[in-house]
Amino acid sequence: MIPLLLLAPAFAAGIHAGIPVHQRDLGDPAFQSAENGWTAPLATGDGFVRVYVGRDESTATDWFLRQREGFSRLIPDYTFRDQAAGDGVGVLLFRDGNVAVMVRSEAGAALAIGESLAARIVDGPPSLSFATLQRDESGWTVVAPGAAFVQTRGGGVIQCGNLPAGALPAAELGPPPIQPCGWTTRPDDVTAWDNYGRATVIH
Amino acid sequence: MLHARTLGPLLTLLTLTLGCQPKGIPLGDDTGPGAYPATPAVTVTGGALDPLLGTELVVATTSAHGSTVRLTVLDAAGSVVRTLADGTAMVETVPWDGHDDAGTPEPVGTYTVEAELLDADGAVLTTASADAWIVRVGVLSGTLGGDRIPLIWHIGDGPGHYWEEDAAGTTFEISAIDDGATATALPSTWDDLDTAPASHVDSSLPAAFPFDAVPTLALLAAGDYGEAPVELQVSGWGAPQLVNSGDTPVFTRDAPLAAGPSVVEETLTLTWSVDGATVGVQTVPVRIYATLGEPGFEEVGAPYEPWVAAIDPALRAITGVEGTDEAVTSALTEWIYRDLGLAYDTQYGASAYTQYSGRGYNEAEFDFTGFLARRNGSTVNCSDCASILEAYADMVGADLSYTIILQNFDLNYIKAIGGADYTHCPFGAGGCGFSYHAVTTPDETATIYDATLALDGDDDPGASPFTELLVQQISGDEYLERLVMDGQSSYNYTQKETLR
Numbered sequence: 058m059i060p061l062l063l064l065a066p067a068f069a070a071g072i073h074a075g076i077p078v079h080q081r082d083l084g085d086p087a088f089q090s091a092e093n094g095w096t097a098p099l100a101t102g103d104g105f106v107r108v109y110v111g112r113d114e115s116t117a118t119d120w121f122l123r124q125r126e127g128f129s130r131l132i133p134d135y136t137f138r139d140q141a142a143g144d145g146v147g148v149l150l151f152r153d154g155n156v157a158v159m160v161r162s163e164a165g166a167a168l169a170i171g172e173s174l175a176a177r178i179v180d181g182p183p184s185l186s187f188a189t190l191q192r193d194e195s196g197w198t199v200v201a202p203g204a205a206f207v208q209t210r211g212g213g214v215i216q217c218g219n220l221p222a223g224a225l226p227a228a229e230l231g232p233p234p235i236q237p238c239g240w241t242t243r244p245d246d247v248t249a250w251d252n253y254g255r256a257t258v259i260h
Numbered sequence: 261m262l263h264a265r266t267l268g269p270l271l272t273l274l275t276l277t278l279g280c281q282p283k284g285i286p287l288g289d290d291t292g293p294g295a296y297p298a299t300p301a302v303t304v305t306g307g308a309l310d311p312l313l314g315t316e317l318v319v320a321t322t323s324a325h326g327s328t329v330r331l332t333v334l335d336a337a338g339s340v341v342r343t344l345a346d347g348t349a350m351v352e353t354v355p356w357d358g359h360d361d362a363g364t365p366e367p368v369g370t371y372t373v374e375a376e377l378l379d380a381d382g383a384v385l386t387t388a389s390a391d392a393w394i395v396r397v398g399v400l401s402g403t404l405g406g407d408r409i410p411l412i413w414h415i416g417d418g419p420g421h422y423w424e425e426d427a428a429g430t431t432f433e434i435s436a437i438d439d440g441a442t443a444t445a446l447p448s449t450w451d452d453l454d455t456a457p458a459s460h461v462d463s464s465l466p467a468a469f470p471f472d473a474v475p476t477l478a479l480l481a482a483g484d485y486g487e488a489p490v491e492l493q494v495s496g497w498g499a500p501q502l503v504n505s506g507d508t509p510v511f512t513r514d515a516p517l518a519a520g521p522s523v524v525e526e527t528l529t530l531t532w533s534v535d536g537a538t539v540g541v542q543t544v545p546v547r548i549y550a551t552l553g554e555p556g557f558e559e560v561g562a563p564y565e566p567w568v569a570a571i572d573p574a575l576r577a578i579t580g581v582e583g584t585d586e587a588v589t590s591a592l593t594e595w596i597y598r599d600l601g602l603a604y605d606t607q608y609g610a611s612a613y614t615q616y617s618g619r620g621y622n623e624a625e626f627d628f629t630g631f632l633a634r635r636n637g638s639t640v641n642c643s644d645c646a647s648i649l650e651a652y653a654d655m656v657g658a659d660l661s662y663t664i665i666l667q668n669f670d671l672n673y674i675k676a677i678g679g680a681d682y683t684h685c686p687f688g689a690g691g692c693g694f695s696y697h698a699v700t701t702p703d704e705t706a707t708i709y710d711a712t713l714a715l716d717g718d719d720d721p722g723a724s725p726f727t728e729l730l731v732q733q734i735s736g737d738e739y740l741e742r743l744v745m746d747g748q749s750s751y752n753y754t755q756k757e758t759l760r
Contacts (some may be wrong), residue, residue, distance in 0.1 A: 087630055089760050092617035096627065098635045105612065106634040123616050129609025129641050131668075131685045131695045149606050161610055163639070211561065 071139065071154025074181025075110035078205050088206040090249030091248050091256040099170070104162040106174065110254045111155040112137075112183045121152045124159050138175060143167060151175070155183050159219070181252055188249035188257045197240040203247040211245030219224055283307035302329060304375035305581045308488055310357040310397050310532065311365060312443040313540030317392055319344060320350045321375045324731060327385060330376040336369055338692030346377065358394050368394050375543040397532040397540055398437030398444070399479045401430045406475040406508075408550060412562045413456040414569060414629055423456040424562045425465070432464040432544055437482045446544035449525075453569040454632075464546055466693040468566055470657065471518045471550035471583055477511045488534045492658035495529040497724070506553065518550040520583040523575045549575055552588050552657030563759045566655040569632055574652045584680055585702060589709050590732035592652050596645065596677075596711035597730060603678025605639045605714065606686055609694070612636040614643035617758070621664040621696065622643050624757040638678075643675060646698035650757055652707075653700070663754040665697040665740070669747030673723040674713040675728065682716060682726040684745060693747065704750040705736040711749040 076144035083097040083106065107124065109116035119139065125132065125142050132148060135141035141151035145168035149160045158174050160167045187203035201207050221240040247259040299758045302321055309317040320328050331345040331354055342361050344354040356373075360368050364433035371392040377385040410427040422460055432447045450456075450463040457463040469475050477494060482502045493500035497511035518524050525547050532539040549571050557564035577599065578591040596602070605612075617623035626647035640648075646662050653660040670693040673682040685692035699710040715721060717729025721742040731739065740749050 084635065085760075087627065089615065089627060090625055090758075093615045093625055094621075096630065096636070098637075103352075103637070107615070125609045126621065126696070127614070127616060127641075127643060129605075129696060130607075130693050132608060143608075159609075161612070161636070163637070165286060193425065209623055237505060 060146075071114055072180075072183055073110070073154055073156045074157060074179045074183065075117075075255050076080060076108055076158075076177050077179065078108075078179070078252055078254050080112045081103040082173070083171075086205070086254075088208060088248075088250045088256075091258045092120075094256070095167075095250065095254050099162065101164065103164045104160065104167075104170075106161075106170065106256055108174070109157045109182060110256070112155070114152075114155050116154045117157040118154050121150060124150055124157070137168075137171065145171070153178055154231065155210070162197075181253065184255050184257060185251060186257055187251060188247055188259060190259055192243075197243050199247055201247075203251060204249045205245065205252045207249045209240075209244040209247050212240035212242050277625075286356050295375060302375045302377040302386055302388045304331070304373050304388040304390050306373050306392040306489075308395055308534035308539045309356070309358050309394040310395050310443075312396060312438050313542070314443075315538070315540050316355040317373075318353050318355050318358050319373050319375075319392075320353045321345075321388075327380075328378045329380060332376075334372045334374060334737070335366070336371070338372075341366055341371070342352075344419075345375075353464070356392070360624070363603060366407050367393055368396055368488050369488045370722075380396035392457045393534055395488050395490060395532075395534065395539060397481075397485065397490060397492075398439065398483050398484040398542070399434075399446070399492075399530060400437060400482045401433040401480045401526070402544065402548070403429070403478045404431045404469075404548070405478060406473050407469055407473040409470070409554060410470050410477070410565050411568050411571075412548070413454065414563070414567050414632070419732075424454075426567065430465075431467055433461050433544060433680060435461050436556045443540075445544075446530075446542055446732050449545045449547050452672075453572050460696045464544055466547040466549060466568060466572075468549040468551055468571070469517055470553045471521050472516045473550075474516055475513050477513070479511070479530070480732045481505055481507045481509065492541070493531045493533070495531065497525060497528070499533075500533065517548060520550070520579070521552050521575055521588055522550045522579040523572065524548040524550050528665075543681065551575070551581060552585065554657060556654035556657060556659035556758075558756045563628070564654075567628070570628070570652060574656055578656070582698050586733050587659060588656060589653050589700075590701065590730075591660045592656070592732055593649060593709045593711045593732050596648055596652070597714065601640075601678075602638050602640050602645070602648075604686065605641050606676065606688070607680075609641045609687065610639075610643045611643040612639060614647045614698075614757075615639075616643075621698070621753040622755065623731045624662050624698075625753060625760060626757045629760060639676070642694070642696075642698040642710075642712040643729035647687075647757055649709060649711045653692045658702070660700045660702050660709065661704075661754050662757050663699055663701050663708075663751045664753050665694075665699065665743075665749050667748070668695050669693055669749045670745040673724070674728055674740060674743070674746045675713065675726070676713050682724070683724070697710050697743070699731070699739070701751075701754065704749050704754060707740075708734050708736050708739040710739070715739075717742070 082100045086095045086097045088095045097107045109120040132142050135143050137151045137152040143149045146165045149167035149171040160170045179234045249257045303321040305318050309315045328347045329351045332340045332341040335341050345351045367615045373392045374389040376387045408427045411425045412659040413423040434444050447462045447464040491500040494511045527543050527545045530542040577595040581587045581591045613627045615625050617625050650660045671684045673684045675682045715729040717727040
């Protein structure tokens with residue numbers, strides 16, 4: 058019998074698929090950009106998290122450092138996972154491989170929340186090219202099966218069936234089921250996130 | 261039923277007068293209202309009515325003392341369809357509701373109102389007549405045009421959910437002017453600032469223009485006017501225009517929209533008339549955002565356009581200020597600092613809604629959607645306040661950029677947003693400086709606006725007493741002098757933010 062372990066795809070150490078974006082103790086995710094990942098408020102209403110899934114440890118480290126620079130008051134180093142900063146009380150910023158997280162808790166639970174999120178990191182490939190732009194006679198469409206959210210920029214938008222006359226969606230209306238919108242001219246960018254927070258960008 | 265006196269002001273009556281002096285009829289007293297005229301005469305007045313708009317034709321007649329009047333309405337074939345008066349003495353006014361003697365509505369068309377002056381024996385002394393019309397009038401849509409600025413609604417919770425208004429699109433629309441029995445009311449204003457309506461039909465959507473613009477209003481006329489010379493006028497939007505059903509007359513506002521940035525909420529009054537006589541009046545409310553001008557963003561298209569949920573409160577907050585970039589940005593600075601319920605993060609100085617995508621502090625990315633919903637709360641830092649101020653300013657037509665003061669400097673006394681007291685240690689003991697500070701500038705840091713904090717405006721910003729100085733149009737050099745107690749400080753990374 059072949060051990061199941063041998064059938065699992067092998068990934069480099071510290072490379073993860075991400076963290077599931079829908080969590081009971083978090084509000085709905087808000088997807089920002091491929092460079093900044095997604096955010097969600099704490100369900101308790103007294104803080105929020107930012108989560109970034111990089112394609113490798115280097116991009117996650119860049120995100121970690123950028124987040125750290127965003128504090129008007131210098132926050133100290135902290136010992137947690139691969140890299141961390143904060144005090145574990147109101148703020149915890151950490152990186153685990155290619156996944157980086159910032160927790161801001163006004164209730165002083167930053168470490169507990171960080172530990173909980175770290176425990177939910179799912180191993181897998183860091184990125185998926187699951188979104189495509191397809192062209193047919195009527196124009197361009199975004200095909201992103203299983204996407205948690207799809208965002209577009211630019212392009213000549215074809216009116217969606219359920220939108221008001223004259224009211225055009227400037228960006229795709231995720232989450233799925235994705236609205237049957239299309240583009241007469243190609244969107245400049247398409248960013249799609251999956252349910253682990255992995256982003257794919259089509260330029 | 262409407263009384264003649266209530267309709268009187270609406271009606272400019274077409275009058276036809278015929279008179280004679282039959283023998284044997286004594287002259288009456290012709291002084292005072294309601295008095296018989298001295299000369300036996302009959303006068304009849306025509307006009308037009310739209311039965312579905314609730315108007316009635318008021319037929320006015322007079323007769324001489326001792327005579328009586330027979331007043332009838334004839335259709336185009338000359339058949340009497342309604343007798344309004346018969347053998348009546350001293351008829352002054354009689355309403356006609358457009359129905360025949362059996363109570364059946366008469367169709368759209370041209371009619372004749374005829375008055376006959378009868379002597380005591382019932383012989384016709386003289387007659388008078390006038391044209392009358394039954395019409396069905398209305399507008400199917402209205403489109404505000406001119407220098408219109410596209411608006412977008414930001415819907416849902418996630419960045420990237422935008423409904424972008426077509427700036428050439430209709431402002432209000434109805435599917436039909438009536439249902440055969442009643443006139444369809446023109447739409448009321450769409451008041452949800454966050455979500456666009458499911459349809460333009462039956463909604464009066466907001467529009468945006470520079471405050472000094474003179475908008476146009478194109479109305480799609482509909483209905484059945486027969487051969488009546490129908491005119492349409494919009495109060496305050498130019499002279500009446502002769503229209504046919506299916507026409508799209510364009511009206512131009514008599515005056516610029518507003519004296520300065522504001523929210524213009526007014527009711528458009530559409531008056532239909534025939535030969536100067538009012539047939540009906542329709543009203544439709546509109547909400548127009550009078551901005552300083554085109555958005556200040558570098559990029560175009562959504563989301564770099566005014567968001568309805570953003571400019572509505574912002575313009576209301578700054579109504580009354582002068583229409584200049586300086587006045588508007590100063591007013592927005594104070595509004596954000598005092599009135600939005602924000603508080604500085606005195607624990608960490610953590611941003612709640614702003615992240616930097618690029619190296620250093622490049623490519624500031626502002627989650628304006630999240631901010632409007634306060635998804636991450638109301639505790640903010642300087643990056644957030646700069647983002648908020650830039651976003652609001654750019655949306656109402658001012659032009660601000662983001663700039664970063666670096667690095668690790670000690671502070672003079674400040675009063676942070678949401679705070680009550682001046683301090684030079686906003687993070688408490690041991691926290692008497694900023695690692696960086698984000699502010700906004702319209703001119704490459706020559707001038708600074710900052711909604712994060714108030715400075716001490718007296719001669720010694722490093723000691724009490726304190727004189728509150730909001731950071732409104734302060735020179736870049738003075739700002740650093742008042743803000744920084746010790747340490748190197750300089751402006752860096754001046755940029756436009758990215759909106760989400």
